[in-house]
Amino acid sequence: MAKRISQDQIAKELGVSQSLVSLVLNGRREGVAEESYKMIWAAALKQGYVPRGGMHPMHAPDVQHSYVGVVMRAGLALAAQSNTFSHVSHGLFTALQHLNISLAFLGGEGDLDETKLFEVVSRRDPLLGIVILGEVKEPFMQALGELELKLVSVYASSPGLCHSIVPNDKQSVEQLVDHLVALGHTRFAWLGGNAKLGRNRLRLAALKERLAARDLLLDDRYVVNAEGAERQDGFDCAAELMRRAEGQNMPTAWVCHNGLIARGGLQFAYLRGIKVPGEISIAAVDRTRACTEIHPYLTSAASDPELIGAEAAKLLRSQPEEIGQWNKMFIDLVAPSLFEAGETSATRPE
Amino acid sequence: MAKRISQDQIAKELGVSQSLVSLVLNGRREGVAEESYKMIWAAALKQGYVPRGGMHPMHAPDVQHSYVGVVMRAGLALAAQSNTFSHVSHGLFTALQHLNISLAFLGGEGDLDETKLFEVVSRRDPLLGIVILGEVKEPFMQALGELELKLVSVYASSPGLCHSIVPNDKQSVEQLVDHLVALGHTRFAWLGGNAKLGRNRLRLAALKERLAARDLLLDDRYVVNAEGAERQDGFDCAAELMRRAEGQNMPTAWVCHNGLIARGGLQFAYLRGIKVPGEISIAAVDRTRACTEIHPYLTSAASDPELIGAEAAKLLRSQPEEIGQWNKMFIDLVAPSLFEAGETSATRPE
DNA sequence: GACACATTTTAATAAATATAAGTTGACGAG
DNA sequence: CTCGTCAACTTATATTTATTAAAATGTGTC
Numbered sequence: 001m002a003k004r005i006s007q008d009q010i011a012k013e014l015g016v017s018q019s020l021v022s023l024v025l026n027g028r029r030e031g032v033a034e035e036s037y038k039m040i041w042a043a044a045l046k047q048g049y050v051p052r053g054g055m056h057p058m059h060a061p062d063v064q065h066s067y068v069g070v071v072m073r074a075g076l077a078l079a080a081q082s083n084t085f086s087h088v089s090h091g092l093f094t095a096l097q098h099l100n101i102s103l104a105f106l107g108g109e110g111d112l113d114e115t116k117l118f119e120v121v122s123r124r125d126p127l128l129g130i131v132i133l134g135e136v137k138e139p140f141m142q143a144l145g146e147l148e149l150k151l152v153s154v155y156a157s158s159p160g161l162c163h164s165i166v167p168n169d170k171q172s173v174e175q176l177v178d179h180l181v182a183l184g185h186t187r188f189a190w191l192g193g194n195a196k197l198g199r200n201r202l203r204l205a206a207l208k209e210r211l212a213a214r215d216l217l218l219d220d221r222y223v224v225n226a227e228g229a230e231r232q233d234g235f236d237c238a239a240e241l242m243r244r245a246e247g248q249n250m251p252t253a254w255v256c257h258n259g260l261i262a263r264g265g266l267q268f269a270y271l272r273g274i275k276v277p278g279e280i281s282i283a284a285v286d287r288t289r290a291c292t293e294i295h296p297y298l299t300s301a302a303s304d305p306e307l308i309g310a311e312a313a314k315l316l317r318s319q320p321e322e323i324g325q326w327n328k329m330f331i332d333l334v335a336p337s338l339f340e341a342g343e344t345s346a347t348r349p350e
Numbered sequence: 351m352a353k354r355i356s357q358d359q360i361a362k363e364l365g366v367s368q369s370l371v372s373l374v375l376n377g378r379r380e381g382v383a384e385e386s387y388k389m390i391w392a393a394a395l396k397q398g399y400v401p402r403g404g405m406h407p408m409h410a411p412d413v414q415h416s417y418v419g420v421v422m423r424a425g426l427a428l429a430a431q432s433n434t435f436s437h438v439s440h441g442l443f444t445a446l447q448h449l450n451i452s453l454a455f456l457g458g459e460g461d462l463d464e465t466k467l468f469e470v471v472s473r474r475d476p477l478l479g480i481v482i483l484g485e486v487k488e489p490f491m492q493a494l495g496e497l498e499l500k501l502v503s504v505y506a507s508s509p510g511l512c513h514s515i516v517p518n519d520k521q522s523v524e525q526l527v528d529h530l531v532a533l534g535h536t537r538f539a540w541l542g543g544n545a546k547l548g549r550n551r552l553r554l555a556a557l558k559e560r561l562a563a564r565d566l567l568l569d570d571r572y573v574v575n576a577e578g579a580e581r582q583d584g585f586d587c588a589a590e591l592m593r594r595a596e597g598q599n600m601p602t603a604w605v606c607h608n609g610l611i612a613r614g615g616l617q618f619a620y621l622r623g624i625k626v627p628g629e630i631s632i633a634a635v636d637r638t639r640a641c642t643e644i645h646p647y648l649t650s651a652a653s654d655p656e657l658i659g660a661e662a663a664k665l666l667r668s669q670p671e672e673i674g675q676w677n678k679m680f681i682d683l684v685a686p687s688l689f690e691a692g693e694t695s696a697t698r699p700e
Numbered sequence: 701g702a703c704a705c706a707t708t709t710t711a712a713t714a715a716a717t718a719t720a721a722g723t724t725g726a727c728g729a730g
Numbered sequence: 731c732t733c734g735t736c737a738a739c740t741t742a743t744a745t746t747t748a749t750t751a752a753a754a755t756g757t758g759t760c
Contacts, residue, residue, distance in 0.1 A: 006715080006716060006717090007403075007716070007717065008715095008716075008717095016739080016740090017739070017740050017741080018716085018717075018740095019717090019718080019719080019739080019740065019741080019742095020738085020739065020740080021717095022404065022716095022717055022718060022719085023718085023719085023739095024404075025403070025404030025405045025717095026404035026406075026717095026718080027404070027406065030737090031736095031737060031738060031739080032737090032738070032739085033737080033738060033739090036738080036739090044405060049403075049405065050403070050405075051401050051402060051403020051404055051405050051717090052401060052402060052403045052715090052716065052717075052746090052747060052748075053357075053375065053399075053400070053401020053402045053403055053717095053746085053747070054372065054374075054375030054376035054377070054401055054747085054748095055375045055394060055399065055400075055401045056376075056377065067454060069452075086436070093455060093457075097457055097461060102419075102454045102455060102456055102457075103454060103455050104417060104452045104453065104454040104455075105443060105452060105453050105454075105455075106452055107443075107447055107452075111447060230643060230644075231643045231644040232643065232644045232645065235644055235645070263644075264644055267617075267620070267644060270617070270620040270621065271620070293580060293581045293582065294580075294581040294582045294585055294614055294617060295582065295585070356745085356746065356747085357746075357747065358746075358747090366708075366709085367708070367709055367710075368746090368747080369708090369709075369710085369711095369747095369748080369749080369750095370707095370708065370709080371747095372746095372747060372748060372749085373748085373749090375747095376747095376748080381706070381707065381708090382707075382708090383706080383707060383708085386707085386708085401747090402716085402717055402718075402745095402746065402747075403716080403717070403747095404717085404718095701760105702759100702760090703758105703759080703760085704757100704758090704759085704760105705756100705757085705758090705759105706755100706756090706757085706758105707754100707755080707756080707757105708753105708754080708755075708756095709752100709753080709754065709755085710751100710752085710753075710754085711750100711751090711752090711753095712749105712750090712751090712752105713748100713749085713750085714747100714748080714749080714750095715746100715747080715748070715749090716745100716746080716747070716748085717744100717745080717746070717747085718743100718744080718745070718746085719742100719743085719744080719745090720741105720742090720743085720744090721740105721741085721742085721743100722739100722740080722741070722742090723738105723739080723740070723741085724737105724738085724739075724740090725736105725737095725738095725739100726735100726736090726737090726738105727734105727735090727736090727737105728733105728734095728735090729732105729733090729734090729735105730731100730732095730733090730734105
């Protein structure tokens with residue numbers, strides 16, 4: 001164990017008096033140059049100065065209170081609707097709660113720069129680790145890596161940088177396709193969201209692949225993608241799809257990027273008087289509340305986001321020796337997908 | 351400012367030696383009775399002992415890193431759908447972010463007992479205060495009060511216990527009624543949610559009152575309440591309403607407890623082939639994403655939940671002298687309601 | 701009653717930190 | 731120039747905390 005550092009050592013290193021260091025660390029600003037103030041604090045932090053007087057939270061009885069930080073990919077707000085990440089947070093939250101660990105939202109990718117990240121880490125209450133929700137940019141990930149904290153990436157993997165837990169989208173799509181094919185469907189459509197994110201491509205590719213395996217083809221005209229991934233996007237996708245299918249053999253099986261897209265598509269169908277699941281079947285890669293918020297429940301398949309959150313908690317809690325050195329060996333967990341037949345799919349109409 | 355306490359004082363009070371206090375606060379457990387260990391820590395925490403050596407995060411330059419805790423009323427999960435509180439959290443979050451204050455979810459009313467609350471407060475990273483979302487039980491509120499922290503209650507007021515910020519539901523309902531009456535509607539219905547919470551009664555009372563002021567009567571048969579306040583509840587309310595109105599003059603203006611109820615009602619209308627807003631108009635006390643998640647946008651009025659969150663942040667940050675002594679004089683803020691004409695209301699059909 | 705053992709105190713001191721009082725040097729006014 | 735003033739420090743010292751060794755206290759055991 002490194003021996004503790006004293007104010008005197010800091011003072012000597014900086015060429016000032018111990019008194020000044022003491023004043024500064026106690027927050028005295030009057031009569032102290034701003035420059036000195038910052039310099040002394042920076043030195044104290046860097047050298048890992050710990051005040052005497054004890055009382056480090058680490059030693060408090062019973063309590064081992066610490067917290068886990070959460071950062072979100074760019075473009076996501078805390079108030080995001082029924083989106084997957086609120087379920088993930090919930091899973092994380094409940095898993096950590098028993099251990100007296102709380103969850104702090106540190107911000108989104110866009111809000112945090114290196115300075116802010118550093119500040120977060122230099123707090124005293126022990127920060128157990130950080131969970132990253134979604135796909136963030138490489139440099140941001142790098143900056144996080146330099147914090148030397150436990151990191152877990154959720155819904156995106158960062159090979160060589162941290163552990164990750166991702167849903168098994170391939171399996172989800174396969175389950176949906178298999179279900180729909182079993183019901184007799186042959187003409188498929190893809191209603192995609194978040195066109196720019198990798199998850200869209202991944203799911204679409206899985207769809208094409210599985211259909212191919214069943215000797216079916218996904219007509220490119222029936223691949224519709226939207227920028228976002230919310231209800232209105234689903235509605236718009238459905239509208240676009242119908243325009244493209246005008247006068248032709250309509251696809252009877254709509255596979256949707258997520259539940260909100262599916263709900264939007266469903267609403268479009270209601271307005272057009274299209275029967276679901278009488279005329280078309282709708283299925284979504286989803287396992288959020290959107291699936292069961294109201295009847296008809298969605299036919300859906302996805303990895304349980306709460307489970308993913310809970311697993312993230314486990315990864316954070318696990319000791320280095322259990323799962324290899326942090327910052328050395330990384331685990332990529334893939335959460336299994338669960339299929340749930342809902343009320344939006346039925347046998348293909350004649 | 352209370353003068354700082356020394357280990358010696360703690361020792362004297364407990365009738366032990368200063369050495370022992372020093373040992374304990376530095377985490378020494380060998381050769382120290384478990385009982386003493388806990389006793390000393392408890393005393394140190396209670397008396398607000400602060401180790402010397404300075405470096406309280408509060409004084410770090412630039413950084414004023416601390417956090418605000420959030421607790422939720424019983425029955426709410428973090429993953430709650432598009433509910434108001436996620437908007438409030440978002441408002442809080444963005445308001446605090448600029449100040450380098452982060453948001454930590456401490457749990458729900460049900461998850462936290464006094465011990466846990468105490469632990470939360472005894473962390474060292476400065477906990478700026480706690481925001482309570484929704485109606486919590488009296489004893490829980492009392493327990494919170496004893497923490498001597500800044501408290502702000504949101505969406506429920508706790509006279510004499512803490513500051514609060516509540517929406518102006520009365521005004522919201524008035525705006526909706528005035529709008530609908532101006533469109534010629536005379537037969538109103540109430541689709542209510544969260545039947546057991548005070549907010550339901552408050553809104554319903556406001557509705558009756560405003561209708562009375564316009565010489566209109568709310569027929570009790572057209573007052574439908576559900577246990578929850580989600581989409582399916584809205585659907586069910588609408589179904590129940592239609593059953594009750596069978597063969598009679600249907601109400602043409604549905605006032606909904608919130609946006610999700612309204613969406614559920616809307617879906618019911620779609621399925622029944624009822625035109626909205628051709629045959630009936632739907633309006634909701636709401637200002638969440640549910641209003642604009644998809645077309646038709648809801649006609650709605652409510653206090654902006656993000657604004658409420660931002661105001662909560664202000665209340666937490668304000669200094670005692672600005673707004674009276676904490677724990678003495680309490681402010682009850684009422685956030686103004688904003689009306690937004692949407693696509694679900696139109697003139698009364700003939 | 702004597703011994704082993706855990707817990708705590710006493711006492712003494714070293715080490716670290718807080719703080720009052722004093723120094724320094726820069727700057728502006730007269 | 732020289733005096734006063736002030737911000738920014740330092741010095742010196744008082745106070746507090748850490749650490750150690752030795753002694754005391756109590757508790758159970760043989």
